[in-house]
Amino acid sequence: MSIDQKSDSRIRVMLAKPTHDCHDRGVRLVARKMRDAGFEVIFCDFLVSSEIITNVIEEDVDVLGISCSAGGHMPIFEDLVAAFKKLELDDLFLIGGGVIPEDDVTELKEMGVRAVFGPGTSPEDAIEMIKLEFAA
Helix, strand or coil: CCHHHCCCCCCEEEEEEECCCCCCHHHHHHHHHHHHCCCEEEEEEEECHHHHHHHHHHHCCCEEEEEECCCCHHHHHHHHHHHHHHCCCCCCEEEEEECCCHHHHHHHHHHCCCEEECCCCCHHHHHHHHHHHCCC
16 A cells, blocks of 8 residues: 555654564664654564565555664565565655675665665654655
8 A cells, every 4th residue: 555545644664673683772762763754653672484474465655664773684584575565565655774794785676675774873863765656
């Protein structure tokens, strides 16, 4: 469902910290900044891929941001991208963040991840990218 078809015109963003990765200070800051920018933000901690997929569907989000800082990000993104294709959720705006090696960033973008925001990136960079994507 596109943003203009929803009754609430705010962009719905889910930020998820998958599995055992407890380094969540940065993503919590991003969540606050996105909320302050007018987005509706749903934050989920310590979920496996199938739980993230279920939440994306139940919450009907426009954007999914995955934060990974402890490795293990490739299987998570692979699971998510495959599930979203199977469920025909190709319009979901998928972004990543955290400590992700540059070689993996290239592969993630080839898989369909729209952007990966690394350490030191300003939350405003992600906010502006999302606003541009959903500008009417």
